[in-house]
Structure formats: structure tokens, C-alpha cells
Amino acid sequence: MKISFAASASPKSGAIVVGVEEGCKLTLAAQEIDKQSGGTLSRAMKASRFNGKKGQSLQVSAPNGVQADRVILVGLGKGLDEQGFQALGGGLVPALNGAGDKDVAVFVDGGADDLPAAAANLAAGMQLRSYRFDKYRTQETADQKPSLRKATVVVDNAAAARRAFKPLAAVVDGVTLTRDLVSEPPNVLYPESFAAEAAKLSELGVKVEILNEKKMQKLGMGALLGVGQGSTRESQLVVMQWNGARANAQPIAFVGKGVTFDTGGISLKPGPGMEEMKWDMGGAGVVTGLMKALAARKAKANVIGVIGLVENMPDGGAQRPGDIVTSMSGQTIEIHNTDAEGRLVLADALWYTQEKYKPRFMVDLATLTGAMIIALGNEYAGFFSNDDTLSDNLSAAGEATGEKVWRMPLADAYDKLLKTDGADMKNIGGRGAGSITAAQFLQRFVNKVPWAHLDIAGVTWSGKDSAITPKGATAFGVRLLDRLVADNYERS
Numbered sequence: 001m002k003i004s005f006a007a008s009a010s011p012k013s014g015a016i017v018v019g020v021e022e023g024c025k026l027t028l029a030a031q032e033i034d035k036q037s038g039g040t041l042s043r044a045m046k047a048s049r050f051n052g053k054k055g056q057s058l059q060v061s062a063p064n065g066v067q068a069d070r071v072i073l074v075g076l077g078k079g080l081d082e083q084g085f086q087a088l089g090g091g092l093v094p095a096l097n098g099a100g101d102k103d104v105a106v107f108v109d110g111g112a113d114d115l116p117a118a119a120a121n122l123a124a125g126m127q128l129r130s131y132r133f134d135k136y137r138t139q140e141t142a143d144q145k146p147s148l149r150k151a152t153v154v155v156d157n158a159a160a161a162r163r164a165f166k167p168l169a170a171v172v173d174g175v176t177l178t179r180d181l182v183s184e185p186p187n188v189l190y191p192e193s194f195a196a197e198a199a200k201l202s203e204l205g206v207k208v209e210i211l212n213e214k215k216m217q218k219l220g221m222g223a224l225l226g227v228g229q230g231s232t233r234e235s236q237l238v239v240m241q242w243n244g245a246r247a248n249a250q251p252i253a254f255v256g257k258g259v260t261f262d263t264g265g266i267s268l269k270p271g272p273g274m275e276e277m278k279w280d281m282g283g284a285g286v287v288t289g290l291m292k293a294l295a296a297r298k299a300k301a302n303v304i305g306v307i308g309l310v311e312n313m314p315d316g317g318a319q320r321p322g323d324i325v326t327s328m329s330g331q332t333i334e335i336h337n338t339d340a341e342g343r344l345v346l347a348d349a350l351w352y353t354q355e356k357y358k359p360r361f362m363v364d365l366a367t368l369t370g371a372m373i374i375a376l377g378n379e380y381a382g383f384f385s386n387d388d389t390l391s392d393n394l395s396a397a398g399e400a401t402g403e404k405v406w407r408m409p410l411a412d413a414y415d416k417l418l419k420t421d422g423a424d425m426k427n428i429g430g431r432g433a434g435s436i437t438a439a440q441f442l443q444r445f446v447n448k449v450p451w452a453h454l455d456i457a458g459v460t461w462s463g464k465d466s467a468i469t470p471k472g473a474t475a476f477g478v479r480l481l482d483r484l485v486a487d488n489y490e491r492s
Contacts, residue, residue: 014103027110037063089125157464174293230318257366258284264336371434
């Protein structure tokens with residue numbers, strides 16, 4: 001779908017969308033149409049329950065004097081914020097496609113003080129909601145495919161709207177990349193092919209380095225390599241660097257779990273639902289999409305993105321329960337469950353990141369525990385942190401973007417659950433507090449660097465549509481972390 005901004009429009013087909021504030025208060029464009037048609041819109045509202053409340057809409061056949069096919073009235077309530085305009089734009093997409101519209105003109109002339117910013121957010125919402133992963137569908141009929149091809153957002157000072165939209169479009173591109181990566185089947189996306197996709201970010205000025213198994217063995221990454229030893233696919237560690245600040249500015253770092261398919265290994269998962277484990281690389285997908293977004297909008301920050309890419313398979317060479325591995329940190333780990341593999345990948349990735357790059361902080365993302373889904377469902381991502389400032393900034397970014405996070409506890413009592421006789425620690429803490437003991441495990445590899453761990457198991461994939469996210473891969477975390485960087489860590 002092509003998005004454009006204009007100061008005026010007189011569409012000859014498709015739909016026109018105009019706003020109505022609560023109490024049936026027509027915005028200027030709506031007033032003009034109502035006046036030209038002898039009060040058609042006013043009569044339609046009077047004959048319905050529509051009164052302009054947020055979330056309401058009313059479709060009217062185009063009255064006399066309007067060449068478009070239909071007029072859609074949308075409720076602006078008492079005014080919409082950034083998320084409200086994104087949701088408004090996103091909500092239009094399925095409605096327009098359902099009606100078979102090819103073109104739409106959306107007038108933004110009310111509901112906000114900063115109309116160019118509102119127009120930009122509405123356009124971003126339309127782009128986010130119009131995402132489809134359909135590259136493997138070969139038998140769709142024409143009426144099953146989206147019809148909408150062009151959207152014109154009409155707003156005074158269209159140039160300002162275009163400027164406001166530019167960074168948002170960069171973030172949408174990052175979201176799209178993440179959704180694509182998470183949606184790919186595991187026979188297409190595996191560690192080496194994922195690394196090759198990340199390498200394409202060099203076209204945007206991102207420096208990309210790929211460490212193969214030989215290099216990781218030399219570094220002593222026994223925790224990460226143990227996870228992938230049962231697969232014929234070679235494990236990879238990818239480092240992405242965006243340098244948008246001064247050369248000596250301390251970087252910030254994001255680390256992602258990238259298990260491109262997780263069978264559980266020898267501790268084999270149940271068969272039903274195992275196909276969903278293609279998205280166990282969701283954390284790495286978010287980090288890659290975030291790096292694209294930051295580079296595309298030329299973020300004024302030095303940012304490191306590190307992703308550990310493995311495939312967890314149960315062949316004759318696979319890691320066993322009872323094995324003891326030595327991590328890059330030198331700490332030893334007794335494997336009690338090979339399905340607790342993501343934390344092993346992150347252990348070496350986190351240690352490598354803090355040791356080599358000395359970041360200001362680290363945030364890791366992982367589809368780590370089913371226990372987090374039990375705790376928070378599919379609405380919030382749980383997070384753990386050793387730093388209150390970073391925690392507060394993450395929570396604020398979540399509220400600003402709608403990608404909400406909830407801080408969970410860390411405590412010595414939970415850490416003690418990782419004790420074992422055979423090694424420095426075991427890789428699970430027991431049935432209770434599974435998400436917390438996983439975070440306690442990771443904390444042992446951050447070396448006192450300010451750090452947060454986001455468990456995104458419940459929010460990486462959605463079984464239903466939402467306002468700006470179609471069913472499937474959500475890319476939860478890209479917008480959240482882009483806002484975290486933009487609001488707190490960029491330098492002018």
C-alpha cells in the first residue's frame with residue numbers, strides 16, 4: 001500500500017474518511033461534505049447510534065456532490081493520542097479491504113493539537129496493520145487478497161506530516177523485517193540463513209560480523225555451542241553495530257535469543273504445537289528489526305545488536321541431561337533439561353557483549369519461558385532488571401508505544417534454586433518461579449552491567465488480529481526499544 005500526504009484531495013472513487021468528535025461534532029472536512037449534500041451526514045448520524053465516540057464508525061453511501069463511492073465517519077472521541085491515531089489508521093485497513101476499496105482519502109483535521117503528527121501516526125498504523133506474510137500462498141483468489149493499494153492522508157501542512165512520518169516509516173520497516181523473520185519456516189530460516197539476512201543491514205551502514213562455530217570454540221562459548229551440537233546446521237553469533245553518535249560514546253547493547261527451531265532436544269517437547277517453535281528466535285528477530293529501524297532513521301546513538309543463532313535438535317550427538325558445559329565466562333553449567341536452552345545461548349552472548357563492548361547497559365530479549373505466559377498471558381512482556389533507571393525507562397517506553405512490560409522480582413532466594421552438586425549451577429531451578437530462576441541464571445553472566453531481561457514468550461505471536469497487528473508474528477519489542485533509545489539515549 002502506497003501512503004502519501006496532501007493538503008487537499010477530491011477522490012473520484014474509493015472511500016473518503018472524515019472525523020467526528022464526541023457529541024456528533026463534525027470536523028471541517030465532514031462539515032463541508034454535509035453542507036454540499038444537504039445534511040446527509042447529520043441525518044445518518046441521527047438515524048444511528050454513532051455519536052463520535054472513540055472506536056465508533058459509520059459508513060454512508062456517497063451523497064450528491066461527492067464523487068467517491070462511500071464516506072466513512074470515524075469517532076475521535078474527545079481527542080486521540082499517538083496510539084489512538086495509530087489504532088484508528090490500523091482499524092481502517094481491514095474495513096477498506098473488506099469493502100474492496102482500492103483507494104482511500106483520510107482527512108485529518110481534528111482530534112489533536114498537532115495534526116501533522118496525528119496524520120503521520122495514522123499512516124504508520126495503516127502500514128503496520130496492512131502487513132501480510134503471504135509469500136508461500138499459491139492458490140489465493142482475487143477476493144482473498146487485499147484490495148487497498150493507495151492511501152492519501154489529507155492534512156494542512158502536508159510537508160510537516162511527511163517529516164513526522166519519516167522516522168515512523170523506518171520503525172515500520174524494522175517491524176516488517178522482524179515479522180518476516182519470525183514468520184519464515186524453519187527449513188528456510190536457520191542459523192546461517194538468518195545470519196545472511198542480518199548481514200544485509202550493511203546496506204544501511206550497519207557493521208555486521210558473523211562468528212562461526214570455530215571462532216566461538218576459540219572464545220570458549222561452550223554453553224551456546226552445546227545447544228546446537230545436535231543439529232546439522234552450524235550455530236552462529238552475529239554482531240551488528242550502528243555508530244550514530246560520536247566515536248568515543250559508550251554504546252548500548254541489545255542481545256537476542258535466536259533458536260531457529262526448538263524441538264526441546266533430548267528433553268523433547270510434546271508433538272502438538274511444536275510447529276510453533278519456529279518462532280523461538282523471536283528475540284533475535286526483534287534485535288535485527290530494531291537495528292534496521294535505528295539505522296534507517298539514523299539514530300544518534302552507538303548501538304550493538306548481538307544474536308545467538310542455534311537449532312536445538314535431538315540427534316545422536318545432541319546435548320544430554322547430565323552434561324556439564326563451560327561457558328565463556330568460565331562458569332560451569334550442569335544440564336538438567338535440554339529444553340531450557342535459550343538461557344544457555346544468552347549466557348555466552350551476554351558475556352561476550354559486556355566483555356568486548358563495555359556497554360552502558362544491556363537488554364536481552366527471549367521467548368524464554370512458558371511460565372511467563374501463565375503469569376502475564378499475552379498482554380504484557382515480563383521483565384527483570386538490576387537497574388531501576390533502566391527499568392523505569394523501559395516501562396515508560398512501553399506505555400508510550402502500547403508494547404507494555406511488567407517488572408518481575410529478582411532475589412537471592414530464587415538464585416539459590418540454581419545450586420547443584422556437580423557444577424557452578426544447573427540450567428533450571430525447578431517447577432516454581434520458572435521465569436524468575438531463568439532470569440537469575442542470566443544475571444550471572446552480566447557482570448554487574450546495568451541489564452534488563454525481557455521474556456517475550458507470550459507476546460511474540462498472536463492468534464488474533466489487533467488494531468495495528470494482524471494475526472501472526474507481532475514484532476513486539478521493536479517499537480518499544482526504538483522508543484527507549486529515542487527518548488533516553490540519543491545525543492543531538
